[in-house]
Amino acid sequence: MAQLLTKTEIHKLANSLSGWTVESNKLQTLRKFKDFVAAIEFVNKLVEPAESAAHHPDIEISYNKVKVTLTTHDAGGLTQEDFDLAAIISQIV
Numbered sequence: 001m002a003q004l005l006t007k008t009e010i011h012k013l014a015n016s017l018s019g020w021t022v023e024s025n026k027l028q029t030l031r032k033f034k035d036f037v038a039a040i041e042f043v044n045k046l047v048e049p050a051e052s053a054a055h056h057p058d059i060e061i062s063y064n065k066v067k068v069t070l071t072t073h074d075a076g077g078l079t080q081e082d083f084d085l086a087a088i089i090s091q092i093v
């Protein structure tokens, strides 16, 4: 299982990642699309990278907005796996 990152490591990694905030041991990003269909299309694009990494985002959909939250449930906080997946998700349009 991936190891929990220290606060210093989290701070450093978060600084090199744009568009994400760190909220109580979670990484979060909010993406906005033209409509619900476009939001769902984005969510569908998260499936392959999540399955490949065996690491899965928590997802909230509200009409045209998608909130993606990353945390490592097994470890009880943020690990390198969350930052790796965040970097991949950032590339998805």
Ligand SMILES: C[C@H](O)[C@H](O)[C@H]1CNC2=NC(N)=NC(=O)C2=N1
Pocket (backbone or CB within 6 Å): 054, 055, 056, 057, 058, 070, 071, 072, 073, 074, 075
């Ligand atoms: C066995 C399996 O790989 C684990 O349970 C994985 C699956 N996906 C996961 N995703 C996330 N976000 N956190 C986890 O701890 C986690 N655990």
